Amino acid sequence: MGFSNTIYNSIFKRTSTMALAIVASAFFFERTFDLATETFFDKYNEGKLWKHIKDKYE
Template sequence: MSLANSIYNTLFKRTSTFALTCVFSAFFFERTFDLAADKLFEKYNEGKLWKDIKDKYQ
């Protein structure tokens, strides 16, 4: 319970820190999700992307 109280008192008690927490969390979530989606796309399409086949056409 003390961990929840300390997180609440640090990040969520004041409106300004709550807003900053939301903004930073959204930024880091978006960045992480974008990198993971790119990796998944490249893994799924391996051998079909330009970086994989450009040697054949140059």
């Protein structure tokens, strides 16, 4: 119960800190998800994208 009480008292007790925690976590989740999907897309399309083949045509 100690960890739950600590989280409640530090984040969820006041609406302003809860809103700030939600905004901050949404920002970090969005950034992480964006980087992960971009990396997956680049790996999946290796050799098909312009940044991979532009040396052949310049």
